[in-house]
Amino acid sequence: FLLIKYVFSDDESSAESGDLSELVESKPLPIPPLLEDLDPDPNKSEFHLTAQQGTSEILDGVESETLGYNGNILGPVIRVHEGEKVKVKMKNNLEEATTLHWHGLRVDGENDGGPHSGIMPGETWEPEFTIEQPAATLWYHPHMMEKTAKQVYEGLAGLFYIEDEVSESLAIPKEYGVNDFPLVIQDRKMDASGNMEYSPNMTDMMRGLYGNAFLVNGAISPYLEVPKGMVRLRILNGSNGRTYNFSLDNSQKFYQIASDGGFSEQPIEMATIRLSPAERAEILVDFSQLETGEKISLINTASNLVDSASDSDDDAEIKELMEFVVTDKESGVNEIPKQLTEIEPIDPSSAVKTRKFIMEGMGTSLTINDKTMDMSRIDEEVDLNATEIWEVSNQGAGKNGGMAHPFHIHGVQFQVLDRDGNPPPANESGWKDTVLLQPGETIRLITTFKNKGVFMYHCHILEHEDAGMMGQYEVQ
Ligand code: C2O
Numbered sequence: 250f251l252l253i254k255y256v257f258s259d260d261e262s263s264a265e266s267g268d269l270s271e272l273v274e275s276k277p278l279p280i281p282p283l284l285e286d287l288d289p290d291p292n293k294s295e296f297h298l299t300a301q302q303g304t305s306e307i308l309d310g311v312e313s314e315t316l317g318y319n320g321n322i323l324g325p326v327i328r329v330h331e332g333e334k335v336k337v338k339m340k341n342n343l344e345e346a347t348t349l350h351w352h353g354l355r356v357d358g359e360n361d362g363g364p365h366s367g368i369m370p371g372e373t374w375e376p377e378f379t380i381e382q383p384a385a386t387l388w389y390h391p392h393m394m395e396k397t398a399k400q401v402y403e404g405l406a407g408l409f410y411i412e413d414e415v416s417e418s419l420a421i422p423k424e425y426g427v428n429d430f431p432l433v434i435q436d437r438k439m440d441a442s443g444n445m446e447y448s449p450n451m452t453d454m455m456r457g458l459y460g461n462a463f464l465v466n467g468a469i470s471p472y473l474e475v476p477k478g479m480v481r482l483r484i485l486n487g488s489n490g491r492t493y494n495f496s497l498d499n500s501q502k503f504y505q506i507a508s509d510g511g512f513s514e515q516p517i518e519m520a521t522i523r524l525s526p527a528e529r530a531e532i533l534v535d536f537s538q539l540e541t542g543e544k545i546s547l548i549n550t551a552s553n554l555v556d557s558a559s560d561s562d563d564d565a566e567i568k569e570l571m572e573f574v575v576t577d578k579e580s581g582v583n584e585i586p587k588q589l590t591e592i593e594p595i596d597p598s599s600a601v602k603t604r605k606f607i608m609e610g611m612g613t614s615l616t617i618n619d620k621t622m623d624m625s626r627i628d629e630e631v632d633l634n635a636t637e638i639w640e641v642s643n644q645g646a647g648k649n650g651g652m653a654h655p656f657h658i659h660g661v662q663f664q665v666l667d668r669d670g671n672p673p674p675a676n677e678s679g680w681k682d683t684v685l686l687q688p689g690e691t692i693r694l695i696t697t698f699k700n701k702g703v704f705m706y707h708c709h710i711l712e713h714e715d716a717g718m719m720g721q722y723e724v725q
């Protein structure tokens with residue numbers, strides 16, 4: 250598995266990410282450990298996390314400084330069950346304040362881990378919540394004001410799986426690390442010495458950071474041995490700024506079975522899937538028709554040139570993210586269920602209110618409804634248990650009129666009613682918490698606000714979020 254990787258970028262404005270031409274020996278895909286539940290009661294769980302500094306050998310023979318939860322980079326997978334009471338003890342061993350946000354989780358504001366829940370160095374934060382939503386692949390990451398981009402970039406992110414009776418009874422791959430694999434996809438700016446210090450240039454600040462190295466679970470171009478049968482991949486776009494179009498290099502089709510907030514009603518056959526920052530997808534790939542030893546790559550076919558600000562940063566030739574090597578092991582699952590779950594559509598006529606949000610990006614001025622984030626200001630007041638329609642527009646004007654923005658709401662999962670008046674694509678018809686808006690596009694989404702407290706909504710390009718493309722709503 251010796252691969253010669255020419256990792257480079259010709260973005261002249263960022264000398265630190267110049268030509269690496271690095272020899273990287275392809276390593277097995279790192280599989281994050283499942284975090285141990287310390288509570289013996291089957292209806293309760295207790296998890297301990299520590300945010301800490303470390304080093305990781307991302308390029309061969311050199312150590313990069315990284316951050317991780319309970320380790321050097323990224324974090325363990327936390328797995329919980331619907332109905333379970335969860336307690337977390339999160340210790341901050343960093344030299345700076347951080348928070349721990351549960352992205353996609355329905356919790357009260359005080360347990361959500363947004364920018365109001367700062368944990369000082371040496372301190373511990375102990376959120377508690379009950380899981381009140383269906384099976385899904387969520388994630389956790391820091392959310393300090395103006396520090397989110399840097400801390401996520403340096404390695405702080407992990408997956409949070411919810412299981413329920415549906416996920417446990419379906420005949421789909423569900424053996425962690427055997428036929429059910431997490432894939433956290435991130436790009437980083439790195440030089441040959443392994444330095445991946447967070448130092449966005451002007452283009453990164455405007456567009457969101459794009460890196461010259463692609464990491465899957467913290468490794469460059471890893472390989473994964475897969476059984477000859479059905480394999481489930483839980484993909485998180487954990488990148489700061491980049492949107493991907495994922496495909497397989499043999500043009501094989503796959504089946505999306507879940508979006509951000511859980512299963513779709515039926516599997517959706519696809520050849521390529523677009524994920525913007527923070528979006529997740531679970532897909533089933535059928536390796537049964539391939540030869541033992543055959544290698545298939547997961548590739549990114551998205552063009553790097555997403556807007557006028559990205560003049561010279563064309564690294565379109567780096568496409569391969571990782572490789573699957575087919576073994577002769579059985580996966581135990583060789584078919585795709587026809588029906589996965591049922592999703593009750595929220596009736597638009599039950600909405601008591603329609604709110605409008607206009608996202609606007611002009612150079613480094615990034616606003617929602619003409620405002621940048623102010624932690625002391627509540628932008629929207631929502632009644633507890635109210636159903637509302639949020640109409641979100643990406644005002645595609647000005648110098649950076651070409652920018653797309655992924656809109657995310659804390660504390661809820663929503664349904665997309667329409668995109669520019671048309672029904673959403675099949676893979677956006679289920680539960681979502683983040684949705685990408687192309688320039689000029691308007692999306693209507695609907696949800697019921699069942700949890701109390703102060704929550705964020707924001708663009709999930711982390712450089713945009715840190716620049717203030719964020720607002721607060723309070724449910725009471
Ligand atoms: Cu991924 Cu404000 O969250």
Ligand code: CU
Binds near residue numbers: 657658659
């Ligand atoms: Cu979130």
Ligand code: CU
Binds near residue numbers: 610653654708710714
């Ligand atoms: Cu944005």
